[in-house]
Amino acid sequence: MKRIFSLLLTACLVLPMQAFDVIPAPVKVTVQEGTPNLRRELSRKIGKKAFANRTAQLPAWAQEEAYLLTVTPKGYKVEANTETGYFRALQTLAQVDECCEVFDYPRFPYRGFMLDVSRHFRDKDFILKQMKALASVKLNRLHLHLTDDAGWRLQIDRYPRLTSRAAWREGAAWETWNTTGRRYADEGSPDASGGYLTKADIREILALADELEMEVVPEIEMPGHSREVIFAYPELGCKAGSEEFCPGKEATFVFLENVLEEVIGMFPSAYIHIGGDEASKRDWAQCPDCQARMQAEGLTTVEELQSYLVRRIERFLNAKGRRLIGWDEILEGGLSPNATVMSWRGTEGGIQAMREGHYAIMTPGQYCYINNAQDAPVFEPSGQGGYLPLDAVYGYDPLEGIPESLHPLMMGLQANLWQEYVVTPEHTEYMMYPRVAAIAERAWSPGKSADFRERVIRWNDALAQKGYHVFDIRKERGERKAFREGVFHLAVGKPVRYATPWHNSYPSGREKALTDGLCGGWSFGDGRWQGFLSDVDVTVDLQQTQDIHYLGATFLCQPGPEIFLPSDVEFWISTDGEHYTRALLLPNESGQPAQAYVVYGATVREKARYVRMLAHRSQAWLFVDEIVVN
Ligand code: ACM
Numbered sequence: 001m002k003r004i005f006s007l008l009l010t011a012c013l014v015l016p017m018q019a020f021d022v023i024p025a026p027v028k029v030t031v032q033e034g035t036p037n038l039r040r041e042l043s044r045k046i047g048k049k050a051f052a053n054r055t056a057q058l059p060a061w062a063q064e065e066a067y068l069l070t071v072t073p074k075g076y077k078v079e080a081n082t083e084t085g086y087f088r089a090l091q092t093l094a095q096v097d098e099c100c101e102v103f104d105y106p107r108f109p110y111r112g113f114m115l116d117v118s119r120h121f122r123d124k125d126f127i128l129k130q131m132k133a134l135a136s137v138k139l140n141r142l143h144l145h146l147t148d149d150a151g152w153r154l155q156i157d158r159y160p161r162l163t164s165r166a167a168w169r170e171g172a173a174w175e176t177w178n179t180t181g182r183r184y185a186d187e188g189s190p191d192a193s194g195g196y197l198t199k200a201d202i203r204e205i206l207a208l209a210d211e212l213e214m215e216v217v218p219e220i221e222m223p224g225h226s227r228e229v230i231f232a233y234p235e236l237g238c239k240a241g242s243e244e245f246c247p248g249k250e251a252t253f254v255f256l257e258n259v260l261e262e263v264i265g266m267f268p269s270a271y272i273h274i275g276g277d278e279a280s281k282r283d284w285a286q287c288p289d290c291q292a293r294m295q296a297e298g299l300t301t302v303e304e305l306q307s308y309l310v311r312r313i314e315r316f317l318n319a320k321g322r323r324l325i326g327w328d329e330i331l332e333g334g335l336s337p338n339a340t341v342m343s344w345r346g347t348e349g350g351i352q353a354m355r356e357g358h359y360a361i362m363t364p365g366q367y368c369y370i371n372n373a374q375d376a377p378v379f380e381p382s383g384q385g386g387y388l389p390l391d392a393v394y395g396y397d398p399l400e401g402i403p404e405s406l407h408p409l410m411m412g413l414q415a416n417l418w419q420e421y422v423v424t425p426e427h428t429e430y431m432m433y434p435r436v437a438a439i440a441e442r443a444w445s446p447g448k449s450a451d452f453r454e455r456v457i458r459w460n461d462a463l464a465q466k467g468y469h470v471f472d473i474r475k476e477r478g479e480r481k482a483f484r485e486g487v488f489h490l491a492v493g494k495p496v497r498y499a500t501p502w503h504n505s506y507p508s509g510r511e512k513a514l515t516d517g518l519c520g521g522w523s524f525g526d527g528r529w530q531g532f533l534s535d536v537d538v539t540v541d542l543q544q545t546q547d548i549h550y551l552g553a554t555f556l557c558q559p560g561p562e563i564f565l566p567s568d569v570e571f572w573i574s575t576d577g578e579h580y581t582r583a584l585l586l587p588n589e590s591g592q593p594a595q596a597y598v599v600y601g602a603t604v605r606e607k608a609r610y611v612r613m614l615a616h617r618s619q620a621w622l623f624v625d626e627i628v629v630n
């Protein structure tokens with residue numbers, strides 16, 4: 001009897017605890033008995049002393065969003081310091097289905113999502129719909145990438161050609177636009193694709209943002225990614241057809257300040273994003289105006305000339321009471337005094353900015369670029385290549401490895417959705433959900449939790465019910481089998497000699513990568529694939545002559561990042577390392593499919609110590625891993 005009793009007791013104890021099904025996971029939850037009444041508000045206390053005392057140890061920005069939510073069989077109560085905190089409590093309430101007490105506040109003040117509406121335009125209604133989903137997981141920044149080569153997306157009264165000409169292009173699909181000369185079209189012409197947000201649209205977006213306790217951060221790109229502006233106003237470039245503003249000309253600053261003045265008039269956000277990424281600065285070195293500017297200002301490099309532009313723009317914004325954010329390139333040539341850095345080329349830019357006393361927002365491509373495929377790219381809509389599953393996004397902790405002294409300068413993190421290959425609104429939602437939930441939870445909750453996936457499923461299903469085109473995370477296939485399992489073969493651990501020069505290559509894993517028994521996964525950037533901008537000519541030394549029955553290697557095809565299959569692959573063998581005979585000539589039999597992982601291999605009956613692989617590049621990049629010898 002005693003024994004049975006203790007077994008029963010054990011059974012009770014190990015029954016799984018009912019997960020508290022809220023995203024982002026709150027700081028502190030106590031679940032209580034009873035059937036909750038989720039409809040009746042019993043009390044709402046905002047700005048009272050008791051709650052202020054309870055949250056007094058938190059930073060001011062966290063106090064602002066903190067809340068205490070109590071759900072009982074009679075109804076619910078909320079305590080908060082501000083309306084913002086009250087609104088956050090309601091987002092929790094919307095996901096709760098039990099009696100509980102929740103005390104909660106955010107880990108970071110900046111919890112963002114960026115939508116690129118330049119490469120493929122999304123209209124006001126679409127944006128409003130996404131804002132509601134984003135707010136439901138307590139994201140509090142919507143960063144709109146409003147301008148880029150592919151189209152200007154914001155009404156500016158002073159410069160009507162920005163929207164009558166530079167908001168429209170020939171060919172909706174990125175490939176069409178990109179490969180047929182990147183031609184713009186006039187508004188209303190039959191093949192014009194594009195659009196823009198009017199001032200009335202922006203007012204509606206901002207009214208909803210206000211309700212959702214969200215800030216909309218507008219991005220106006222400069223000095224690069226500005227081909228569309230120079231098309232509409234050629235006098236702003238170093239020469240006709242420039243893709244970048246000319247920082248040598250005063251006209252450029254007149255234009256930028258006029259545009260920013262209208263932007264400031266529209267958007268109340270504390271921050272204005274000025275882009276700053278990937279400016280080639282190609283024309284600046286030859287431009288007499290740029291050269292004169294550099295001489296007058298004592299600038300010695302084009303990076304310093306970009307800094308000159310950013311500093312001038314920062315002074316302008318600061319004088320209007322606004323703060324500047326830029327992509328991490330704004331560090332090059334010297335950072336403006338009050339700028340905040342959005343770190344996208346890894347985390348180094350953000351860390352450097354914090355070391356210099358600036359705020360940083362983390363958006364490293366490796367974890368936060370949700371334009372990468374979320375599942376096996378061979379089964380996903382054709383896209384950019386790359387692979388960023390939900391777990392990888394969730395795995396990113398922006399404070400990991402960052403010295404504690406810098407933590408107060410970490411503003412938060414953001415998911416970015418670049419839309420070159422995201423053609424339809426449905427595809428945009430598919431890329432967003434559920435991955436934005438991973439960013440939301442890492443930016444709000446104090447730590448990771450094991451039940452995240454189950455909670456995501458519920459939230460994602462609820463979105464699907466409301467008509468969002470989500471990715472069904474239950475059907476996730478996961479990483480490439482060869483990546484997960486590896487491969488054992490005769491060449492594992494054997495040295496590889498490269499006749500191909502390392503320069504102009506992507507030598508991840510260096511000399512060992514091709515014969516380490518580890519296979520590249522869905523993503524070319526996973527550190528296992530090796531990329532080359534040339535033919536690949538490598539020789540494996542098996543260190544003794546032996547029987548060989550198979551020779552092969554896997555190649556990658558991802559047209560987005562310009563990775564293509566070889567035109568053919570030859571395998572040569574030798575016993576002495578001097579006299580080689582060709583064992584295989586394997587032509588490309590697949591063409592260049594949208595997304596593929598293709599083995600060039602075949603059985604052989606040979607004896608050899610040395611195996612030379614010669615892969616002929618067809619165009620752009622050639623990516624290979626692993627060379628298999630058996
Ligand atoms: C970026 O991805 N060029 C910021």
Ligand code: ZN
Pocket residue numbers: 237238245246247248249283284287288289290
């Ligand atoms: Zn110039």
